Amino acid sequence: AQSVTQLGSHVSVSEGALVLLRCNYSSSVPPYLFWYVQYPNQGLQLLLKYTTGATLVKGINGFEAEFKKSETSFHLTKPSAHMSDAAEYFCAVAQAGTALIFGKGTTLSVSS
Amino acid sequence: NAGVTQTPKFQVLKTGQSMTLQCAQDMNHNSMYWYRQDPGMGLRLIYYSASEGTTDKGEVPNGYNVSRLNKREFSLRLESAAPSQTSVYFCASRYVGHEQYFGPGTRLTVT
Numbered sequence: 001a002q003s004v005t006q007l008g009s010h011v012s013v014s015e016g017a018l019v020l021l022r023c024n025y026s027s028s029v030p031p032y033l034f035w036y037v038q039y040p041n042q043g044l045q046l047l048l049k050y051t052t053g054a055t056l057v058k059g060i061n062g063f064e065a066e067f068k069k070s071e072t073s074f075h076l077t078k079p080s081a082h083m084s085d086a087a088e089y090f091c092a093v094a095q096a097g098t099a100l101i102f103g104k105g106t107t108l109s110v111s112s
Numbered sequence: 113n114a115g116v117t118q119t120p121k122f123q124v125l126k127t128g129q130s131m132t133l134q135c136a137q138d139m140n141h142n143s144m145y146w147y148r149q150d151p152g153m154g155l156r157l158i159y160y161s162a163s164e165g166t167t168d169k170g171e172v173p174n175g176y177n178v179s180r181l182n183k184r185e186f187s188l189r190l191e192s193a194a195p196s197q198t199s200v201y202f203c204a205s206r207y208v209g210h211e212q213y214f215g216p217g218t219r220l221t222v223t
Contacts, residue, residue: 009152032210043116043202043214044155051210090154094210099145099170104154 002027002093006103014111019063019078021106023091026072033074034092034100035065044090050074061085086110114138116215118203124221125193133188133218135203141213143206144186146170146178148199149217155202161186193222 007022025031032051036044048059055067061084065076074091088107092100116137125131137144142163147155147170157170161180175197177189186205190197198221204212 034211036214041217043216044204045214046211049211099157099160100155100210100212102147102154102156104152 002031002101004091004093004101004103006089006091006106008106009104010107010109012109012111013081015083016080019076019081019085019108021076021089021091021108023065023074023076023103024072025074025091025093027093032094033065033067034094035059035063035074035076036090036092036102037061038088038090038105040087047076047089081108081110083110083112116203116205116213118201118215118218120218121216122219124223125190126223127194129193130189130191131193131220132190133201133203133220134185135187135215136185137203137205137213138184139205139207139213140183141205141207142183144180145204145206145212146176146186146188147202147204148172149202150199158188158201193220195222198222 003026005024034049035047048057050057050067058064063078088105091103094100119134145160146158156172159178161167164183179187201218203215206212
């Protein structure tokens with residue numbers, strides 16, 4: 001069975017600092033991996049995805065993630081945090097033709 | 113395109129009442145999904161419909177029913193609401209890729 005673990009339910013950074021949100025997955029077959037962002041009182045918006053090919057994936061708003069098969073990880077990073085990045089972030093995994101399995105989410109706080 | 117729309121945005125029910133949450137998508141997507149979101153739990157799949165005319169249970173289907181009315185619409189029904197069903201409900205749709213597109217959510221409170 002597939003599962004997703006997001007390490008740290010809350011992450012706090014200063015504006016301009018590196019953002020690192022951790023995600024580990026388990027899957028018996030090559031996974032498809034996603035990061036979604038949810039702003040307060042809104043739905044989920046796709047940040048980036050990994051399906052096949054290049055393991056470093058770039059997304060919207062300056063975020064990127066690297067698929068590391070040996071570590072079963074798909075950590076999300078951004079070199080310099082902005083106040084507008086404050087939101088909840090969800091990592092998700094899927095296999096072909098199935099629904100997404102979500103992690104429990106990480107709330108990112110950005111202070112000035 | 114409106115994408116995925118959900119109605120209503122907010123709802124308060126008393127225990128035992130019934131209601132239907134509506135979802136529609138205008139992206140010609142084949143698959144549609146219903147999730148619930150609870151604090152600290154992430155999103156959990158209630159039901160999904162891989163294509164028009166088919167529905168399947170997800171992780172937490174008890175207390176819910178669904179109808180895939182046509183390719184555009186996928187409704188979620190609570191026959192007898194319980195306080196444990198207080199949650200935020202999200203509908204999503206998917207085409208041939210793997211990413212899902214989400215609606216804005218319905219915030220349901222059952223008292």
